[in-house]
Amino acid sequence: MTKLLDGKTAVITGATEGIGRATAELFAQHGANIVATGRRQEKLDQLVADIEKAGGKVIGVQADSADPAAPGTTFAKAIEAFGQVDILVNNAGMGEMMAIGETTDEHFDEVVQANYGSVFRHCREAVRHFMPRNEGAIVNVTSINGSLPLCGVTYTSTKGAVNTMTKNIAIRFTGTAIRCNAVAPGFVDTPMTKKARGGELDEGSMFRFNDVYGNTDIADTTALDQANAILFLASDMSKAITGRVLIVDNGTFMAAS
Numbered sequence: 001m002t003k004l005l006d007g008k009t010a011v012i013t014g015a016t017e018g019i020g021r022a023t024a025e026l027f028a029q030h031g032a033n034i035v036a037t038g039r040r041q042e043k044l045d046q047l048v049a050d051i052e053k054a055g056g057k058v059i060g061v062q063a064d065s066a067d068p069a070a071p072g073t074t075f076a077k078a079i080e081a082f083g084q085v086d087i088l089v090n091n092a093g094m095g096e097m098m099a100i101g102e103t104t105d106e107h108f109d110e111v112v113q114a115n116y117g118s119v120f121r122h123c124r125e126a127v128r129h130f131m132p133r134n135e136g137a138i139v140n141v142t143s144i145n146g147s148l149p150l151c152g153v154t155y156t157s158t159k160g161a162v163n164t165m166t167k168n169i170a171i172r173f174t175g176t177a178i179r180c181n182a183v184a185p186g187f188v189d190t191p192m193t194k195k196a197r198g199g200e201l202d203e204g205s206m207f208r209f210n211d212v213y214g215n216t217d218i219a220d221t222t223a224l225d226q227a228n229a230i231l232f233l234a235s236d237m238s239k240a241i242t243g244r245v246l247i248v249d250n251g252t253f254m255a256a257s
Contacts, residue, residue, distance in 0.1 A: 004235040006031030009082040011074055013065045013122060014092030016043035018190035019141060022223035023089055023230050028056030030231065035078040037063045065092035065118040071125035087234045088126040090119045091141045096152040108154050115158035123169060127178065135177040139233045140166050142245065144186045144253045163245050170243030179242040181233040186249025189220040221250055
């Protein structure tokens with residue numbers, strides 16, 4: 001197998017399950033040094049053990065991505081372990097289904113910091129690190145909700161904002177080897193989607209999975225489908241692509257393109 005990321009170092013936030021874990025495992029298979037973040041130490045330890053058992057190089061950094069101190073701490077540990085960072089994957093975030101009339105200020109602030117503030121700060125840390133070398137790749141994991149806002153008002157707004165920020169960063173670095181793109185998943189077979197299908201994500205009154213799709217999982221992609229798209233945008237295969245939002249949804253939301 002050709003290793004698309006051989007010798008590169010990737011910071012992946014929210015890497016302990018779902019899309020983040022699939023991405024960390026796939027990147028390691030392609031030769032990347034992995035810096036995985038997550039809030040739960042036991043899940044980080046398991047991820048590190050699994051990647052090392054498969055022959056990969058990895059460190060785990062316990063961090064809440066919404067914490068303003070997290071990017072600096074994570075990048076410092078990455079540089080200490082591997083010398084530099086070449087790739088940032090902003091995957092951490094939270095879902096919610098609150099309609100505007102039931103959204104409190106506290107809930108709004110929590111989701112904004114988890115889904116938007118964290119991405120902004122990690123991107124800022126990354127480009128400050130990339131600029132002296134004039135090289136680096138950012139992949140932000142957004143959502144189909146960034147263009148088709150079916151879920152909670154704050155969640156969908158943050159995903160749309162991250163799409164815009166992705167394009168803004170790309171414009172800033174046009175003509176350089178610093179690139180910024182996004183992957184926008186549709187429904188993915190992850191623990192969060194299972195909660196949505198079961199009506200367990202929260203008590204919000206917005207879009208309910210079963211109202212549209214019943215109990216079928218035909219619309220689902222896999223976490224590996226999303227990881228493959230992230231790998232493409234992080235690797236030199238996409239070196240001429242920047243400022244793009246790649247929808248990965250099995251064609252379910254084609255009208256949102």
